Amino acid sequence: MNDKILIHVEGLQKEFAGGEVKALQNIDADIHSGEVVVVIGPSGSGKSTFLRCLNLLEVPTAGSIYFNHVDITDKSVDINLHRRKMGMVFQHFNLFPHMTILGNMTLAPMKLLGKSKEEAEKKAMELLTRVGLADRAGAYPSQLSGGQKQRIAIVRALCMEPEVMLFDEPTSALDPEMVGEVLEVMKELAHEGMTMVVVTHEMGFAREVGDRVIFMADGMIVEEGTPEEIFSAPKQPRTKEFLAKVL
Amino acid sequence: MAEALQSLWTELAADFHTCFIEKNRWKYLTSGLGNTLLITFFALLMGVVIGVVIAIVRSTYAKNYKEMKPGFGKKCLAVANWFGGVYLTVIRGTPVVVQLMIIYYCIFVSSNNGVLIGAVSFGINSGAYVAEIFRSGIMSIDNGQFEAGRSLGFNYVQTLRYIVLPQAFKNVLPSLANEFIVLLKETSVAGYVAVRDLTKGGDIIRGATYQTFMPLLAVAAIYLAMVMFFTHLVNILERRLRAGER
Numbered sequence A: 001m002n003d004k005i006l007i008h009v010e011g012l013q014k015e016f017a018g019g020e021v022k023a024l025q026n027i028d029a030d031i032h033s034g035e036v037v038v039v040i041g042p043s044g045s046g047k048s049t050f051l052r053c054l055n056l057l058e059v060p061t062a063g064s065i066y067f068n069h070v071d072i073t074d075k076s077v078d079i080n081l082h083r084r085k086m087g088m089v090f091q092h093f094n095l096f097p098h099m100t101i102l103g104n105m106t107l108a109p110m111k112l113l114g115k116s117k118e119e120a121e122k123k124a125m126e127l128l129t130r131v132g133l134a135d136r137a138g139a140y141p142s143q144l145s146g147g148q149k150q151r152i153a154i155v156r157a158l159c160m161e162p163e164v165m166l167f168d169e170p171t172s173a174l175d176p177e178m179v180g181e182v183l184e185v186m187k188e189l190a191h192e193g194m195t196m197v198v199v200t201h202e203m204g205f206a207r208e209v210g211d212r213v214i215f216m217a218d219g220m221i222v223e224e225g226t227p228e229e230i231f232s233a234p235k236q237p238r239t240k241e242f243l244a245k246v247l
Numbered sequence B: 001m002a003e004a005l006q007s008l009w010t011e012l013a014a015d016f017h018t019c020f021i022e023k024n025r026w027k028y029l030t031s032g033l034g035n036t037l038l039i040t041f042f043a044l045l046m047g048v049v050i051g052v053v054i055a056i057v058r059s060t061y062a063k064n065y066k067e068m069k070p071g072f073g074k075k076c077l078a079v080a081n082w083f084g085g086v087y088l089t090v091i092r093g094t095p096v097v098v099q100l101m102i103i104y105y106c107i108f109v110s111s112n113n114g115v116l117i118g119a120v121s122f123g124i125n126s127g128a129y130v131a132e133i134f135r136s137g138i139m140s141i142d143n144g145q146f147e148a149g150r151s152l153g154f155n156y157v158q159t160l161r162y163i164v165l166p167q168a169f170k171n172v173l174p175s176l177a178n179e180f181i182v183l184l185k186e187t188s189v190a191g192y193v194a195v196r197d198l199t200k201g202g203d204i205i206r207g208a209t210y211q212t213f214m215p216l217l218a219v220a221a222i223y224l225a226m227v228m229f230f231t232h233l234v235n236i237l238e239r240r241l242r243a244g245e246r
Helices: A047-054 A079-083 A101-112 A117-130 A146-158 A176-191 A203-209 A227-232 A237-246 B002-024 B026-067 B072-093 B096-107 B114-139 B143-152 B156-193 B198-209 B213-242
Strands: A005-016 A021-032 A036-040 A062-067 A086-089 A164-168 A195-199 A212-217 A220-225
Touching: A005 A047, A021 A047, A021 A195, A021 A220, A036 A047, A036 A203, A047 A062, A047 A164, A047 A195, A079 B143, A086 A146, A086 B143, A101 A117, A101 A146, A101 B143, A101 B156, A117 A146, A146 A164, A146 A176, A146 B143, A176 A195, A176 A203, A203 A227, A212 A227, A212 A237, A220 A227, A220 A237, A227 A237, B002 B026, B002 B198, B002 B213, B026 B072, B026 B114, B026 B156, B026 B198, B026 B213, B072 B114, B096 B114, B096 B156, B114 B156, B143 B156, B156 B198, B156 B213, B198 B213
Parallel strands: A036 A195, A036 A212, A086 A164, A164 A195
Antiparallel strands: A005 A021, A005 A062, A212 A220
């Protein structure tokens, strides 16, 4: 990990239903380059909303988000250019069902980065080989298991060569026996130095792979620190209460 | 008994000869069929173009309007959505024959090109129905597909083009095929404005020969054959599009 701040969040607020629901209240956070930040918290705590604000899938009500020192909440900024460098993995995979695996992975590099078909497919096949799914390149998403789908979703995002990967509960929709294979890919990615922000309920993963853990509740960051600090010696009662339930 | 059958047969053969062979009257049917297909084809093309545009406007408005940043684009969308709504209400709220006559007698006053006017009229009419078909198709696509597209860096239009519309098209293909078949049969009212389509062709033979049964049955049979043929084509297309996905 180095000290370069990749994402800087300042005073982030998000309201739904015209202000009735305050999903995020005054969030400040920094994501350093090469760091794995794991966001945990009870459901409804705003952790997914926080993650989705980072690439503006949710438009913040107030506050700023700096990505590479550019305020991406600024209206004059073309968010599409920045999203290319922010890969995202969803709970429900969201693979494109009308395309083959290879088609899923080469669409964005070809249309957005101007790569040739050969170039894009070469890169895609490399990544597929790494996650052990090269033989499924011609298959359609519906022919894959959940774990395979999510591994494809991860490498689809990697095809854009992002600077940061956002994971929104990547294992929550999986059968238990498939959770391991997806976490394994994420672990590898972390070891290669990818900057990652991971919203998850997998405490084992948070403890083992996370450089920093953020605990959120009621739309606020209650506590943050190293995995040891959070899991072994939580300071806030809210954190203790949550960890007592899930550990 | 045999004699009665024999004379019935002779009579039918004579009628057939009068209706279709004499003075080459079958040409009324073939040229009429040609016009019917021309009108249907161009009306379908126009209807799909109008329908897709309006469906995109209306579904975009329904999905995104509230969250859009205020500005010129948002105002344009509101205006376009309003026009789309008026168009749908007016077209679906009035009979196609009346629309056809208004366009023929009030708008294209100086034109005698009945086929063109037919194609435009039915195109405008069909567009309203196609728009609703495509709108439901777009709305049926999971929001996660939009999000996945946007998260890769595609803008809204690219996401629609590469990710959402191909899936929506597949989903609405049966309804679209149905609309095409309805359209094909609906063009039979084109005779109202002196277009010599298939139905009008049969009617001209009826008027010339005082035979009712034979020409009208022939017209009906041709429509039926076409509908069955196109239904078959659509089924093949549908199977092709679904291939691999299961």
